Amino acid sequence: xxxxxxVFEKTGRAKYISHLDLNxxxxxxxxxxxxxxxxxxxxxxxxxxxxxxxxSLGFESDCEILDFNITDDSMSMDEIRDRLxxxxxxxxxxxxxxxxxxxxTAITQAEYSFSLVTEDTEALMQGVEALMxxxxxxxxxxxKKGIKTVDIKPxxxxxxxTKTAGSVxxxxxxxxxxxxxYNPALFIEALKNSGTVPFSAEKIRRTAILCADxxxxx
Numbered sequence: 001x002x003x004x005x006x007v008f009e010k011t012g013r014a015k016y017i018s019h020l021d022l023n024x025x026x027x028x029x030x031x032x033x034x035x036x037x038x039x040x041x042x043x044x045x046x047x048x049x050x051x052x053x054x055x056s057l058g059f060e061s062d063c064e065i066l067d068f069n070i071t072d073d074s075m076s077m078d079e080i081r082d083r084l085x086x087x088x089x090x091x092x093x094x095x096x097x098x099x100x101x102x103x104x105t106a107i108t109q110a111e112y113s114f115s116l117v118t119e120d121t122e123a124l125m126q127g128v129e130a131l132m133x134x135x136x137x138x139x140x141x142x143x144k145k146g147i148k149t150v151d152i153k154p155x156x157x158x159x160x161x162t163k164t165a166g167s168v169x170x171x172x173x174x175x176x177x178x179x180x181x182y183n184p185a186l187f188i189e190a191l192k193n194s195g196t197v198p199f200s201a202e203k204i205r206r207t208a209i210l211c212a213d214x215x216x217x218x
Contacts, residue, residue, distance in 0.1 A: 001038055001069050001070065001071055001073065002069065002070040002071075002072070002073055002075065002099065003067070003069055003099060003100040004067070004068055004069065004070055004077075004080060004097060004098075004099065004100065005065060005066070005067050005097070005098055005099065005100040005101070005218070006065075006066045006067075006068070006080075006081070006084065006094050006096070006097045007063055007064065007065060007066075007094070007095045007096045007097075008064050008066060008088075008092055008093060008094045008095060009060075009061060009062050009063075009064070009091075009092065009093050009095055010022075010055060010060060010061045010064050010091060010092055011060045011061070011062075011091050011092075012060075012090065012091035013090055013091050014089065014090065014091025014092045015057075015058055015059060015060045015091070016057065016058065017089075018057050019051070019054040019055065019057075022051070023051075025089065025092075026049060026066070027047065029084060029087050029088060029089075030047050030049070030068075032087040033083045033084050033086070033087050034083070035070060035075075035080060035083055035084070036070055036071040036072045036075070037049070037068060037069070037070065037071070038068070038069035038070065038071050047068070048068060048069055049066060049067065049068035050066075050067045050068075050104075051064065051065065051066055051067075052064075052065035052066075052067070052104050052107060052209060052217070053065065053107065053110065053176055053177075053181070053209065054181075055206060056183050056185065056204075058204070059112075059183070059204045059205065059206060060203070060204070060205040060206070061205060061206040061207075062095075062205065062206065062207050062208075063206060063207065063208055063209050063216075064206075065209060065217065067100060067104075077097040077098060077099075078097075080097050081094045081096070081097040084097075098218070101218040102211070102217060102218055104177075104178065105177070105178055106211045106212075106217060107176055107177040107178075107209055107210070107211065107217050108175065108176065108177050108210065108211060108212045109157075109173045109174065109175060109176055109177075109209075109210040109211075109212075109214075110173070110174060110176035110183075110206055110208065110209050110210065111159065111171065111172070111173045111206070111207045111208035111209075111210060112171070112172050112173075112174065112183065112184045112204060112205060112206050112207060113169070113170070113171045113172075113203070113204075113205050113207050114169075114170055114172075114184050114188075114201055114202070114203055114204040114205065115167040115168070115169050115170075115201070115202045115203045116128075116167055116168040116169075116170065116188070116191070116199045116200075116201055116202075117166060117167045117199060117200045117201075117202050118166070118167065118168070118197055118198065118199035118200075119166075119197075119198075120197045121163050121164065121165070121166065121167065121168055122163070123196065123197040124168050124196055124197050124199055125161075125163045125168050126196075127191060127194060127195075127196025127197065128161060128168060128170075128191065128196075130194070130196075131190060131191055131194050131196075132153075132158060134153075135153075136151040136153050137151060137152050137153040137156065137187070137190045138150070138151055138190070139152055139186045139189055139190050141186065152174075152182055152186055152187065152190070155174065155175045155180070155182065156172065156173075156174060156182070156187065157172065157173040157174075158170065158171075158172055159171040159172060159173060167202075168199075170184075171207070172184055172187065173210070174186075174187075176209065184201070184204055185201075185204075188201045
């Protein structure tokens with residue numbers, strides 16, 4: 001049995017496919033591809049597959065991770081990739097397929113890029129700098145136990161922040177994995193609550209899934 005890890009992109013109209021619908025979509029993709037997917041055992045067998053991290057609705061991604069098992073050890077990774085791509089919906093495409101190397105628990109961060117669009121980029125840039133220079137960045141986050149106030153600043157890493165003619169473009173790394181998951185929407189909400197100039201967040205995209213040493217998850 002082959003333990004396969006596929007990396008796929010989710011862009012364009014596909015960003016409006018929710019995580020729940022993505023599960024249903026992937027089930028149809030596997031059936032149409034006619035790949036020899038390994039099924040779970042028991043009273044109600046179903047194809048085994050798992051996503052490394054859920055992606056928020058409306059976000060695009062270059063690096064979604066999908067794990068599944070193939071019962072035919074002789075099948076090449078190229079054939080698996082091509083058969084999946086042949087039945088993928090618009091906006092989704094398999095970028096690479098390889099045998100699984102690391103466990104999902106190795107994931108510690110996710111990197112995102114996004115644009116903050118405004119008519120006053122100078123004031124917005126100052127607002128971002130003021131927020132980042134503060135002692136904390138407090139937000140209200142929904143958890144299984146209810147609403148909780150958390151400080152996201154200690155675990156937030158700004159990779160780049162660039163002012164353009166009509167936007168402030170940012171690249172940011174946030175904790176991700178089995179324990180803690182933050183996404184840029186929390187920072188964006190905190191920035192809006194800080195009282196800076198009006199802006200809209202656009203082109204939010206997950207660009208990398210990373211391990212503790214900063215290398216790409218494999």
